[in-house]
Amino acid sequence: MSQQPSSSTQDEPARPDRECCTASHILTESELASDVQILAALGNDTRYEALRLIADTEGDVCVCELEPVLGVSQSAISQVLSQLYAAGLVSRRKDGRWRYYAATPLTTVILSTLDESRGGNNE
């Protein structure tokens, strides 16, 4: 390790936000894990593009509609959608032979956050 530069080198508290032993975790373990799962699911070209497609579509989308656009095998798309589903980013509904996927509110809110920060205010 190493000695701290400005604060808490010796004994005085100096940083009110770190006074006790809390030090870090405002989030619980499981909240953290869930956030990371969501973000990791989003952090991949194929999955992100698939999600954008689903979110941009009025109503819901079936797997077969994604196949020509994403340019990976149907099997890959199925796996991609399962991951998005596991992360709570899409809902799914079965109708006969088809399965329809739709964006959840969580997806909507995350994607619009990204769109907004692109538009204007980020550094």
Added chain:
Amino acid sequence: MSQQPSSSTQDEPARPDRECCTASHILTESELASDVQILAALGNDTRYEALRLIADTEGDVCVCELEPVLGVSQSAISQVLSQLYAAGLVSRRKDGRWRYYAATPLTTVILSTLDESRGGNNE
């Protein structure tokens, strides 16, 4: 491939949001790549925890402060911070031997979005 189930199987448009050949990409290639970089940077335990620490701290944080909390080597932390920096999630400032990292507005907005959707409205 396969035949479409509900719409556009034959000839009628049926889906107004897909009428032309646009089909998908509202985002440019580079916007998409940048989004994925941001999200991929966030989608990892160590990086996400580091970013939470930085964002939760008033003022900025030096590398040495993160080391004991994150429980990985100093080298790993340096790399983690570089990735967060490359994604535009933290800013950095050099002061003598130390380097201080701080959350960018982008980070603030993404983290609060996640916090808010946890709190209330998502399914």
Added chain:
DNA sequence: CCCTAATATTAACAACTACTGAAATGAGTC
């Protein structure tokens, strides 16, 4: 200057991930 401390860089490697192709499941249709 040389020493030490803080951080960055490099190289190597184990662990994980994103695909593919093949087989399995589930649901309509003849």
Added chain:
DNA sequence: GACTCATTTCAGTAGTTGTTAATATTAGGG
């Protein structure tokens, strides 16, 4: 019930990623 189509599951694999240990860089202090 056999056939076909949409989707999922499984197994294998190439490629990527996260981590470490070692080394390099940068900066302050004797």
